[in-house]
Amino acid sequence: MLADTTVYQEMLRALPGRVSAGEPMKEHTSWRIGGPADVFVQPANREELRLVVAHVNQWGIPLTIIGAGTNILVPDEGIRGVVVKVGSGLDRISLQEHMIVAESGARLSRVAAAARDAGLGGFEFSSGIPGNIGGAVVMNAGANGVSIQARLKKILLLSPAGHFSIKTKDEIDFGYRTSSLQKDSSIVVEALFSCFQKDKDRIKQEMDAFNRRRKKTQPLHYPCAGSIFKNPPGDTAGRLIEAAGLKGTRIGDAQISTLHANFIINLGAATARDIMMLVEKTRELVLERFGIELKPEVKVVGY
Numbered sequence: 627m628l629a630d631t632t633v634y635q636e637m638l639r640a641l642p643g644r645v646s647a648g649e650p651m652k653e654h655t656s657w658r659i660g661g662p663a664d665v666f667v668q669p670a671n672r673e674e675l676r677l678v679v680a681h682v683n684q685w686g687i688p689l690t691i692i693g694a695g696t697n698i699l700v701p702d703e704g705i706r707g708v709v710v711k712v713g714s715g716l717d718r719i720s721l722q723e724h725m726i727v728a729e730s731g732a733r734l735s736r737v738a739a740a741a742r743d744a745g746l747g748g749f750e751f752s753s754g755i756p757g758n759i760g761g762a763v764v765m766n767a768g769a770n771g772v773s774i775q776a777r778l779k780k781i782l783l784l785s786p787a788g789h790f791s792i793k794t795k796d797e798i799d800f801g802y803r804t805s806s807l808q809k810d811s812s813i814v815v816e817a818l819f820s821c822f823q824k825d826k827d828r829i830k831q832e833m834d835a836f837n838r839r840r841k842k843t844q845p846l847h848y849p850c851a852g853s854i855f856k857n858p859p860g861d862t863a864g865r866l867i868e869a870a871g872l873k874g875t876r877i878g879d880a881q882i883s884t885l886h887a888n889f890i891i892n893l894g895a896a897t898a899r900d901i902m903m904l905v906e907k908t909r910e911l912v913l914e915r916f917g918i919e920l921k922p923e924v925k926v927v928g929y
């Protein structure tokens with residue numbers, strides 16, 4: 627067990643209170659699903675993040691990075707190696723004229739609220755997206771026809787060897803709910819966004835309207851991970867899943883929401899296995915009925 631090794635002891639000594647063994651990952655995912663992480667670390671600042679990452683890399687231990695855990699599925703067996711959660715501690719936000727600098731552990735909703743309060747437009751689209759800035763940039767999170775790439779100027783990255791570097795937006799390929807950062811082993815540490823002057827009240831009205839629509843159309847009272855599948859060109863995954871007669875279908879405690887067919891909710895004791903079986907069943911049936919292969923948006927993480 628990794629927790630019995632000197633690597634673990636060294637991490638415990640270097641970052642007291644921020645390292646644990648056997649941490650249940652269900653405590654860190656919006657689905658409330660996921661087995662234990664061998665070692666779990668939540669760095670309190672970027673120097674601690676650098677220390678952990680470089681240390682883990684030096685020892686050849688598998689590393690998994692998570693943010694708010696709102697777009698991931700963690701297996702029931704948990705995660706081998708070290709899980710680093712980039713969250714509070716790495717969540718500073720600052721504003722300069724029409725620019726916003728946010729550390730990757732900051733909630734996207736906090737950034738949007740800071741922009742709104744300063745009369746800066748551009749983040750309205752994100753109203754109600756629950757993840758952190760790092761996850762949002764890596765996933766190119768978006769809604770209401772806009773995604774975060776529209777605001778991004780540059781990011782600060784940390785390499786597995788522990789070196790910081792800057793990448794401009796032009797050096798990153800963005801697509802629908804994807805970016806080249808997903809294939810990069812580097813960690814997003816900070817992002818710089820540009821906004822524009824806009825009336826505060828108008829920003830608030832637009833954000834409130836987006837939120838109201840979400841509350842009406844999404845099963846937000848249940849643990850979930852947002853949209854399961856990406857929308858195929860010219861259609862929506864929700865419409866196809868509903869047309870395949872799958873709304874309400876259940877495996878164990880995992881259920882295709884009766885409110886929004888592209889959401890799988892956890893009714894209480896769903897396992898990752900239940901979710902995976904339901905995802906596979908949905909994919910197969912939609913392919914069989916409509917000849918369209920749905921691609922998952924949610925990421926299965928861990929080793």
Ligand SMILES: Cc1cc2nc3c(=O)[nH]c(=O)nc-3n(C[C@H](O)[C@H](O)[C@H](O)COP(=O)(O)OP(=O)(O)OC[C@H]3O[C@@H](n4cnc5c(N)ncnc54)[C@H](O)[C@@H]3O)c2cc1C
Pocket residue numbers: 656690691692693694695696697698712730754755756757758759760761762763764765766767768769803812813814815844846850851852853925927
């Ligand atoms: C109710 C609900 C509604 C949602 N609605 C939307 C929506 O409208 N639009 C949308 O786009 N998404 C939506 N999502 C999904 C999710 O909120 C976004 O994808 C979010 O941006 C993910 O951020 P996170 O911090 O939770 O990332 P996580 O789920 O923790 O991680 C996602 C991926 O990013 C990687 N990652 C995370 N942080 C970093 C980092 N700092 N550096 C490098 N890699 C990192 C992880 O390894 C993982 O592969 C929704 C989710 C829920 C639960």
